[in-house]
Amino acid sequence: xxxxxxRRAFVAGAAALPFxxxxxxxxxxxxxxxxxxxxxxxxxxxxxxxxxxxxxxxxMIYRGLLSYGKDGLLRGDLAESWGPEGQxxxxxxxxxxxxxxxxxxxxxxxxWTIEQIAAEKSTAFFRKExxxxxxxxxxxxxxxxxVMKEPNVTVPRLxxxxxxxxxxxxxxxxxxxxxxxxxxxxxxxxxxxELEAFDKYFRPGLPKLKGxxxxxxxxxxxxxxxxxxxxxxLIEYVPWQSMEAISKxxxxxxxxxxxxxxxxxxNGAKKPFDDARVRKAVAHAINRDDIVKAAFFGRGSGLAHLxxxxxxxxxxxxxxxxxxxxxxLSKKLLTEAGLGGGFSCSLLSTAQYGMxxxxxxxxxxxxxxxxxxxxxxxxxxxxxxxxxxxxxYDLAVMGTAADSNDPDGLSNFIDGTLSxxxxxxxxxxxxxxxxxxxxxxxxxxxxxxxxxxxELEKVAVDEVPIAGLAWRSQGYAMKKGVTGFKNLPGALTxxxxxxxxxxxxx
Amino acid sequence: xxxxxxxxxxxxxxxxxxxxxxxxxxxxxxxxxPAELLLSQGGFAPDPAAVAExxxxxxxxxxxxxxxxxxLGDLARGDLGRSLLDExxxxxxxxxxxxxTLELILAAALLAVAVGLPLGTLAALRAGGIGDRVLSVLxxxxxxxxxxxxGTLAVLVFAQKLRWVSAGGFTPFDRDPLGHLxxxxxxxxxxxxxxxxxxFRMTRSSILEVLGRDYVRTAVAxxxxxxxxxxxxxxxxxxxxxxxxxALHLGTLLGGTVLVEYVFNWPGLSGYLxxxxxxxxxxxxxxxxxxxxxLFVLLNLAxxxxxxxxxxxVRHA
Numbered sequence: 001x002x003x004x005x006x007r008r009a010f011v012a013g014a015a016a017l018p019f020x021x022x023x024x025x026x027x028x029x030x031x032x033x034x035x036x037x038x039x040x041x042x043x044x045x046x047x048x049x050x051x052x053x054x055x056x057x058x059x060m061i062y063r064g065l066l067s068y069g070k071d072g073l074l075r076g077d078l079a080e081s082w083g084p085e086g087q088x089x090x091x092x093x094x095x096x097x098x099x100x101x102x103x104x105x106x107x108x109x110x111x112w113t114i115e116q117i118a119a120e121k122s123t124a125f126f127r128k129e130x131x132x133x134x135x136x137x138x139x140x141x142x143x144x145x146x147v148m149k150e151p152n153v154t155v156p157r158l159x160x161x162x163x164x165x166x167x168x169x170x171x172x173x174x175x176x177x178x179x180x181x182x183x184x185x186x187x188x189x190x191x192x193x194e195l196e197a198f199d200k201y202f203r204p205g206l207p208k209l210k211g212x213x214x215x216x217x218x219x220x221x222x223x224x225x226x227x228x229x230x231x232x233x234l235i236e237y238v239p240w241q242s243m244e245a246i247s248k249x250x251x252x253x254x255x256x257x258x259x260x261x262x263x264x265x266x267n268g269a270k271k272p273f274d275d276a277r278v279r280k281a282v283a284h285a286i287n288r289d290d291i292v293k294a295a296f297f298g299r300g301s302g303l304a305h306l307x308x309x310x311x312x313x314x315x316x317x318x319x320x321x322x323x324x325x326x327x328x329l330s331k332k333l334l335t336e337a338g339l340g341g342g343f344s345c346s347l348l349s350t351a352q353y354g355m356x357x358x359x360x361x362x363x364x365x366x367x368x369x370x371x372x373x374x375x376x377x378x379x380x381x382x383x384x385x386x387x388x389x390x391x392x393y394d395l396a397v398m399g400t401a402a403d404s405n406d407p408d409g410l411s412n413f414i415d416g417t418l419s420x421x422x423x424x425x426x427x428x429x430x431x432x433x434x435x436x437x438x439x440x441x442x443x444x445x446x447x448x449x450x451x452x453x454x455e456l457e458k459v460a461v462d463e464v465p466i467a468g469l470a471w472r473s474q475g476y477a478m479k480k481g482v483t484g485f486k487n488l489p490g491a492l493t494x495x496x497x498x499x500x501x502x503x504x505x506x
Numbered sequence: 507x508x509x510x511x512x513x514x515x516x517x518x519x520x521x522x523x524x525x526x527x528x529x530x531x532x533x534x535x536x537x538x539x540p541a542e543l544l545l546s547q548g549g550f551a552p553d554p555a556a557v558a559e560x561x562x563x564x565x566x567x568x569x570x571x572x573x574x575x576x577x578l579g580d581l582a583r584g585d586l587g588r589s590l591l592d593e594x595x596x597x598x599x600x601x602x603x604x605x606x607t608l609e610l611i612l613a614a615a616l617l618a619v620a621v622g623l624p625l626g627t628l629a630a631l632r633a634g635g636i637g638d639r640v641l642s643v644l645x646x647x648x649x650x651x652x653x654x655x656x657g658t659l660a661v662l663v664f665a666q667k668l669r670w671v672s673a674g675g676f677t678p679f680d681r682d683p684l685g686h687l688x689x690x691x692x693x694x695x696x697x698x699x700x701x702x703x704x705x706f707r708m709t710r711s712s713i714l715e716v717l718g719r720d721y722v723r724t725a726v727a728x729x730x731x732x733x734x735x736x737x738x739x740x741x742x743x744x745x746x747x748x749x750x751x752x753a754l755h756l757g758t759l760l761g762g763t764v765l766v767e768y769v770f771n772w773p774g775l776s777g778y779l780x781x782x783x784x785x786x787x788x789x790x791x792x793x794x795x796x797x798x799x800x801l802f803v804l805l806n807l808a809x810x811x812x813x814x815x816x817x818x819x820v821r822h823a
């Protein structure tokens with residue numbers, strides 16, 4: 001009884017192995033781009049905020065009155081022009097655009113959309129903002145006059161948000177009908193979405209692609225592997241540890257921007273973080289370079305001031321290092337606050353995301369050096385959000401991006417009058433900051449607006465409503481043959497899906 | 507026998523109720539509000555009024571006992587509810603994903619048996635030899651290395667470096683049979699590595715035990731051909747413990763393919779469960795855990811009934 005394999009057969013079999021690849025698994029359709037998403041969108045409900053992966057798909061299907069160009073500046077989308085009329089009204093002139101059902105866009109669709117968002121039972125992300133609209137006037141089919149209850153200079157930026165697209169009024173009771181460059185062809189729930197080009201898209205000659213196949217790769221390493229293996233043409237959320245290898249790969253292109261950021265929030269409803277000196281002591285205790293190295297593999301930069309990007313016209317150079325690493329100053333501030341002997345506190349973060357955990361560990365070490373014994377609490381993300389919303393923490397690590405490069409976006413993080421939330425400090429309410437945010441929102445003069453936000457940052461440097469830690473690099477990677485796609489600058493990085501209309505694949 | 511079957515069925519139903527209740531309580535008691543989470547995406551704070559509205563719409567504002575009774579009522583009607591995220595029917599999604607996980611497990615089992623059984627037999631027949639020692643060491647290593655290490659290495663070597671296969675993903679069989687099998691190969695092989703080692707070790711020890719039995723010695727003395735002895739008398743009798751252990755492992759894999767599904771982007775039931783827990787999607791978590799539990803209970807019930815059928819002492823015990 002013996003099992004004999006001929007040596008020749010074995011060698012032949014081994015030699016044939018490389019030819020066993022299955023091209024069917026990665027067969028590319030000409031003109032169709034395969035896009036590796038970081039997660040499958042939980043829903044593409046137009047007015048809901050269901051995450052950045054969903055937002056990227058949403059800007060392909062739906063379009064708003066305004067959006068952003070590759071330079072990050074506002075541009076007309078369904079509106080060809082717009083402007084203020086007096087202190088409270090904004091007028092939008094609509095383009096000759098067509099919805100996916102073939103019907104023409106009219107001012108009635110815009111009115112209907114805003115009414116849906118502002119409705120009593122709405123759960124739309126911008127419900128509160130749209131409830132600030134006093135009236136939507138439609139003098140003709142191509143003109144919309146938006147009358148706000150109060151002056152608001154940020155209306156155009158609201159209208160450019162991917163959570164505020166214009167939907168056909170024919171959508172009532174059914175699926176949302178948009179006017180974006182692509183239409184949903186099919187969906188494999190949890191796996192992939194097939195989009196096809198919309199041939200009546202309002203920008204002539206666009207989109208350049210015939211379609212997009214978006215496949216969800218939740219594992220960041222697999223997402224990179226899929227790009228390197230040629231399974232996909234473009235990926236989002238490039239992990240920091242892979243950026244160097246991708247940038248050195250002659251077949252690939254890496255496009256990054258420092259947009260999202262990490263920061264600390266405080267529980268100011270109780271001691272010791274109800275004292276601004278203690279919050280400032282924490283801000284000066286942390287060496288931000290260590291966070292950039294440990295959590296982001298050097299792909300980012302320190303953030304020792306409010307999260308206003310250096311490229312922004314509202315950036316204040318004199319506050320660039322306002323919370324610079326200075327352990328001696330930190331100890332001095334603690335002594336002034338009567339905590340020279342140090343103290344213990346909890347430091348909330350999450351073990352679910354490496355960048356949050358790594359950042360918390362670096363923060364913990366630096367706090368220890370100035371006498372603050374921070375005990376890490378690293379639950380899963382859902383628990384971390386719940387604890388943050390209830391204010392059940394002393395210090396917490398948070399990471400996000402503003403919704404635009406406009407400084408009014410800071411409200412989400414430092415406006416103490418807003419409801420308790422895990423994204424901002426608990427019980428830290430600085431009256432002057434609230435006044436300045438309000439003033440900046442109603443000021444139409446650009447120079448005066450800059451002065452307002454400069455003063456706001458000055459106040460924030462002393463009051464420390466949050467403590468900036470690090471800008472993190474946000475990257476897309478693609479094959480060399482992919483052209484026209486652009487990572488939008490700064491906080492707009494998650495709007496980069498807008499450029500799919502100009503993307504082509506060689 | 508019928509009385510025994512009825513008694514066991516009642517116990518099985520009771521177990522399902524206990525599991526359903528425990529899952530309901532656990533998922534509702536851990537921190538994390540699905541409405542808050544759903545509206546807090548991307549690091550933005552939701553409007554509290556919108557959260558309250560969503561909680562009301564999802565029925566999360568009702569008292570827990572009321573939610574529990576509604577849940578049991580739905581279960582009695584065979585309704586597993588709808589996802590809190592997009593109102594997709596949970597039963598429909600489970601029906602879609604369960605076969606994918608079963609396919610993965612079965613493909614891995616087939617591979618494991620195809621490799622582990624002959625190698626285990628050969629090792630037992632050459633017990634103490636170099637081949638046996640090498641295979642035993644390899645089996646030990648295969649059992650010790652975690653699946654995510656094997657999976658990651660497989661992706662690195664076969665997809666990234668050699669580019670023989672796709673890094674991962676899923677294509678429905680009816681749309682692209684070859685592509686489907688190509689994408690199934692790596693995750694199934696990854697699970698099969700550890701499983702094959704188990705089969706190898708069980709086969710080897712079981713065969714060694716059977717080889718010492720009187721009836722084998724008798725067959726040898728009668729001059730029966732060695733191949734016939736091995737196939738008809740040794741392997742056949744040695745298979746019972748192997749099948750038992752394999753079945754136990756397969757049952758565990760039903761909810762334990764999480765890492766493999768994650769590493770290879772295989773959209774099965776385990777990955778679905780993890781996503782549901784992360785999102786605190788109560789109906790999805792309860793539905794998936796319940797289905798897995800029911801499958802376990804049914805398997806146990808089938809085994810109990812089979813034992814009773816084979817051995818009358820069991821049903822009279």
